[in-house]
Amino acid sequence: MVTAGLGTMDRPGTPQIDVRESALREAWAAWPEVASGRHVPPPIKADVRSLSFWYGKVQAVKNVSIPIADRRVTALIGPSGCGKTTLLRCFNRMHDLYRNSRYEGQIVLHPSGTDIIDRRVNPIEMRMRIGMVFQKPNPFPKSIFENVAFGLRMKGVRGRSEIADRVEAAIKAAALWDEVSDRLRKPAYDLSGGQQQRLCIARALATEPEMVLFDEPTSALDPVATARIEELVQSLKERVTVLIVTHNMQQAGRVSDFTAFMYLGEMVEFDRTEKVFQNPGKQLTEQYISGRFG
Amino acid sequence: MTPIERTIRFRRYQDAAFQVLGASLTVVALLVLGALVLDLAKTGLGRLSWSFLTSFPSRKAEQAGIASAIVGSFYVMIVTAFTAIPLGVAAGMYLEEYSRRNWFTAIIEINIANLAGVPSIVYGLMALSLFVYTFGLGESILAGGLTLALLILPIVIVATREALRSIPLHIREAAYAMGATRWQVVRHHLLPYSTGGIATGVIIALSRAIGETAPLITIGALTFIAFLPPTPLTPRPEEDGGGLYGPFEWLDSGFTVLPIQMFNWVSRPGEAFLANAAAAGIVLIVATLGLNALAIVVRNRMRRRIRW
Missing domain, CATH: 1.20.5 (Single alpha-helices involved in coiled-coils or other helix-helix interfaces)
Structure with a gap:
């Protein structure tokens, strides 16, 4: 049944049975489609195992384990400072850009079985395989076309027509093509905030990553632009695995299939989004969901 | 109330x-x-006239001109720019983007800050012993240009660092998150986005260098030059061996510059030479203001092109 990545662990002594697979199965078990055997639960794309992270002496992520389902949307929620963004930025090793950062544990990326945070794994490779969209739209001060082409050029794609084709495909995938097809050479900063954010999504998609990280992608946008991004995030899961950090609980409820609730650096609860929101297993989760703190 | x-x-x-x-x-x-x-x-x-601009210095005030000083200033600035820009930009880039903060870079940074405040004549003294004697460059355009390059190096480094610092963190993160190496981030993002700021700083630095007198006098720049440095690839006189001048022979030539020419005239007796000095001063001020105006234009154009 669920087999993706099993047996491809890169460290000796790691048990061949993936414990987190069962966590995902449990999360799915209450789903009638699965219980009745009509629906096969998704395989795991990335497996966070006992992950801890330190900024200097401050531990921001504490022994977190979460399975990330393949080609589904997983949301990380929790109050400010709970470590959700820190956890997200472990996936593409963004912390390596700054000194005094320290990881412990594993994030195993399937099916290749790569441990993302292993020192021997090149962060540049991980960033090419896992795209990221930031809180504030941050296009480069270049043309719309060049923003999306950047990743391709860096990868060494040379052919003009190939680049043009893949740029077009990425902009279409980001639901932006109709608005910019006639002004690809114009500066990206002429676009509205929502368009800029979709451009950043196109930029992340152009290199065909296995996974895309979203760090509160709509917090700087108006409601209409937010709705478009949410729609887009949901459509993306046909092609990539999505991990999204949001402090907007309604957003997590609308776009995600799985939700992990974090508090003070720890993972409090992970389950199907419906379950987390309608029938949370922990009192803390229930209090946060109902808006009693955070 | x-x-x-x-x-x-x-x-x-x-x-x-x-x-x-x-x-x-x-x-x-x-x-x-x-x-x-x-x-x-x-x-x-x-005194300002076409013949003043195109004549060599002379013992007769009314026949004297600043041709050799203008050409000398121009050549010295070329050497200064070609030395100070690559060195200063590379150093600024290294300090801002590559170096780790440790005692070594701390010493470098303190030194750069201090170098910016060292009196220019001290640079001249150092250049005299290093360039003129130790390297054997003589009282040449090359030695003069290198001296002024050292003088403005701290300004160029600081301008480069400021320009880099003004690039927001989220732009860098966007580039790194795409899987760019540090060199790719520098080459495709940081350098293009900071060009305006760097160019502004460089031009301001050059406009300071063009007015410097003391260090060039210290290294022995001549005050009376009645010839021009050999123009590259022009015929060499028969009595000098014939053929063409090499592309870099001008580097080895003796020279004077505008402020030295002024200084020379001011120190002579007579109203007429004072008028000459004032006229040369006008030319110098026009050159300086022109460079500053260019810096403003460059800055404004870059501001329009790059926003975040």
Whole structure:
């Protein structure tokens, strides 16, 4: 049944049975489609195992384990400072850009079985395989076309027509093509905030990553632009695995299939989004969901 | 009048008083500057003519000109720019983007800050011993240009670092998150986005260098030059061996520059030479203001092109 990545662990002594697979199965078990055997639960794309992270002496992520389902949307929620963004930025090793950062544990990326945070794994490779969209739209001060082409050029794609084709495909995938097809050479900063954010999504998609990280992608946008991004995030899961950090609980409820609730650096609860929101297993989760703190 | 009205009134007086003070001090500063320029123009404008610009210095004041000084300043600036820009930009880039903060870079940074404040004549003394004697460059354009390059190096480094620092963190993160290496981030993002700021700083630095006198006198730049450095790839006189001048032979030539020519004339007796000095001063001021204007234009164009 669920087999993706099993047996491809890169460290000796790691048990061949993936414990987190069962966590995902449990999360799915209450789903009638699965219980009745009509629906096969998704395989795991990335497996966070006992992950801890330190900024200097401050531990921001504490022994977190979460399975990330393949080609589904997983949301990380929790109050400010709970470590959700820190956890997200472990996936593409963004912390390596700054000194005094320290990881412990594993994030195993399937099916290749790569441990993302292993020192021997090149962060540049991980960033090419896992795209990221930031809180504030941050296009480069270049043309719309060049923003999306950047990743391709860096990868060494040379052919003009190939680049043009893949740029077009990425902009279409980001639901932006109709608005910019006639002004690809114009500066990206002429676009509205929502368009800029979709451009950043196109930029992340152009290199065909296995996974895309979203760090509160709509917090700087108006409601209409937010709705478009949410729609887009949901459509993306046909092609990539999505991990999204949001402090907007309604957003997590609308776009995600799985939700992990974090508090003070720890993972409090992970389950199907419906379950987390309608029938949370922990009192803390229930209090946060109902808006009693955070 | 209620107490609130009274304090508001007092605070408005305060505001108005400061405005008057600031405006009048600004006017005083501008008036002094204006008077200086006006005086210079009154003394020198009469001497300014095409023949003044194209003649060599002479013992007869009315036949003397600044041809060798203009050409000398130009050549020295070329050497200065070609040395200071790559060194300064590379150093600034290294310190800002590559180096780790440790005691070694701390020492470098303190040194750069201090170098910017070292009197220029001290640079001249150091250049005299290093370039002129140790490297055997003589009192040449090359030695002069290198001396001024050292002088403005700290300015170029600081300008580069400031320009890099003004690039927001989220732009860097966006580039790194795409899987760019540090070199790719520098090459495709940081350098293009900071060009405007760097260019502005470089031009301001050059406009300072063009007016420097003391270090060049120290290394022995001549005050009386009645020839031009050999123009690359032009015929060499028969008595000098014939053929063409090499592309870099001018580097080895003796030279004078505008401020030295001025200094030379000012120190001579007679009204006529003073007029010559004032006229050369006008040319120098025009060159400096021209460079500064260019810097402003460059900065504004870059500001329009790059936004975040």
